[in-house]
Amino acid sequence: MKLLHLDASALGANSVTRELTAAIVARWQDEVKDLQVEYRDLDANPVAHLTGATLGASDAEAAADAAKVMEQFLAADVIVIGAPMYNFSVPSTLKAWIDRIAVAGKTFRYTEAGPQGLAGGKRVIVASGRGGLHAGQPTDFVEPYLRQVFGFLGISEVEFVRAEGVAYSPQHRTDAIAAARASIPRPLARAA
Ligand SMILES: Cc1cc2nc3c(=O)[nH]c(=O)nc-3n(C[C@H](O)[C@H](O)[C@H](O)COP(=O)(O)O)c2cc1C
Numbered sequence: 233m234k235l236l237h238l239d240a241s242a243l244g245a246n247s248v249t250r251e252l253t254a255a256i257v258a259r260w261q262d263e264v265k266d267l268q269v270e271y272r273d274l275d276a277n278p279v280a281h282l283t284g285a286t287l288g289a290s291d292a293e294a295a296a297d298a299a300k301v302m303e304q305f306l307a308a309d310v311i312v313i314g315a316p317m318y319n320f321s322v323p324s325t326l327k328a329w330i331d332r333i334a335v336a337g338k339t340f341r342y343t344e345a346g347p348q349g350l351a352g353g354k355r356v357i358v359a360s361g362r363g364g365l366h367a368g369q370p371t372d373f374v375e376p377y378l379r380q381v382f383g384f385l386g387i388s389e390v391e392f393v394r395a396e397g398v399a400y401s402p403q404h405r406t407d408a409i410a411a412a413r414a415s416i417p418r419p420l421a422r423a424a
Pocket residue numbers: 241242243246247248249250314315316317318319320321361362363364365366398399
């Protein structure tokens with residue numbers, strides 16, 4: 233089984249989502265024999281933003297990296313993503329990665345019956361960190377967005393490990409991380 237581990241937090245060692253993605257991946261490593269893990273730190277090693285130059289092949293370095301991003305995504309059975317909430321949405325570094333995996337003809341296509349996802353069969357686990365409380369609220373542009381993106385690509389199995397209200401107080405942060413750790417899905421249990 234192949235697992236792709238992505239972090240996007242800009243907060244380094246103080247990051248909630250980095251701690252949680254590490255815990256999720258450690259659980260998979262403990263429980264899944266012969267797990268192959270690939271890692272990309274989208275903060276330290278960002279994907280180029282989509283621009284006219286990087287969308288075409290005129291920027292050869294960006295084109296080669298985009299091909300690598302797509303290859304890693306398509307090969308993965310499980311994708312563990314650290315998704316901090318920055319200004320109500322995902323970090324732009326994570327958005328830049330998403331812009332490289334949502335590619336017509338590769339991961340989705342349009343048919344006469346509407347769009348069709350081509351990347352089904354994967355499992356996505358998102359470590360979600362927020363300073364405030366947003367789950368289920370109209371202020372949450374992270375979870376519905378990620379469900380929509382991956383659903384559009386054919387991936388309906390998207391699970392969230394949530395640490396909310398981490399900025400309220402140190403105690404809130406400690407409790408939220410403990411609750412998130414306790415909710416890490418088991419590798420062999422599938423989401424409903
Ligand atoms: C640049 C920036 C923007 C943020 N924007 C929001 C926000 O819109 N809403 C919120 O509840 N928390 C916000 N926060 C708090 C983060 O969501 C919180 O610190 C969370 O732990 C981030 O995950 P991380 O620790 O892995 O980076 C923001 C933090 C930063 C650094």
